[in-house]
Amino acid sequence: MKVNEAELLISAVRQDQYPKNGLPEIALAGRSNVGKSSFINTLVTRKNLARTSGKPGKTQTLNFYDIEGRLMFVDVPGYGYAKVSKSEREAWGRMMETYFSSREKLRGVAMIVDSRHSPSALDVQMYQYLKQFELPVLVIATKADKVTKNKRPKHVKNIRETLELEKADNILLFSAETGQGKEDAWKAIQAMIG
Ligand code: GTP
Ligand code: MG
Numbered sequence: 016m017k018v019n020e021a022e023l024l025i026s027a028v029r030q031d032q033y034p035k036n037g038l039p040e041i042a043l044a045g046r047s048n049v050g051k052s053s054f055i056n057t058l059v060t061r062k063n064l065a066r067t068s069g070k071p072g073k074t075q076t077l078n079f080y081d082i083e084g085r086l087m088f089v090d091v092p093g094y095g096y097a098k099v100s101k102s103e104r105e106a107w108g109r110m111m112e113t114y115f116s117s118r119e120k121l122r123g124v125a126m127i128v129d130s131r132h133s134p135s136a137l138d139v140q141m142y143q144y145l146k147q148f149e150l151p152v153l154v155i156a157t158k159a160d161k162v163t164k165n166k167r168p169k170h171v172k173n174i175r176e177t178l179e180l181e182k183a184d185n186i187l188l189f190s191a192e193t194g195q196g197k198e199d200a201w202k203a204i205q206a207m208i209g
Pocket of ligand 1: 047048068157161189
């Protein structure tokens with residue numbers, strides 16, 4: 016999909032701040048600093064629509080992006096950043112629970128993992144958590160530019176097995192650096208929004 020118009024509608028914390036435009040929605044998920052915001056920027060071909068950072072914990076709110084008036088991407092704060100207090104972690108958990116349990120137009124989740132590494136215990140937990148809500152999950156193995164080409168299939172297989180991906184859930188290699196996987200990601204997202 017070629018995107019001409021993409022805009023941040025709101026950075027929300029509370030449920031009453033979520034947009035009410037009724038567009039189908041795709042949320043991001045993944046550990047802090049893995050590349051969730053960069054994924055959005057690559058898909059919409061904008062360098063800095065979603066703010067990114069070399070430091071973890073950049074995204075702190077639920078950021079709703081209207082894409083061409085056709086769908087919304089919801090960028091979320093990542094998990095697993097060590098320098099987060101217990102109360103902050105609990106607030107994050109409540110924000111996620113409210114969002115995932117209440118959002119009727121949520122059609123699926125793009126879960127971003129690092130293609131270089133085996134998914135962490137938190138990644139496995141996140142996948143299971145999303146499946147509790149019976150959400151379709153598209154796994155994006157990002158930073159593929161950092162893995163030598165001949166090792167990529169092995170890494171994908173390992174991620175699929177470690178997460179115990181359901182048959183219906185796809186996994187794609189991706190790179191925000193080279194644009195690898197962008198077209199396939201759009202295809203998968205369009206299939207999810209129907
Ligand atoms: P939080 O908002 O903190 O949860 O992070 P995030 O998951 O949104 O990550 P973000 O998109 O801000 O990217 C984190 C860092 O990884 C930045 O320095 C990006 O430039 C880098 N990065 C993201 N995607 C890629 C990629 O595909 N390849 C490479 N080489 N670097 C990437
Ligand atoms: Mg971010």
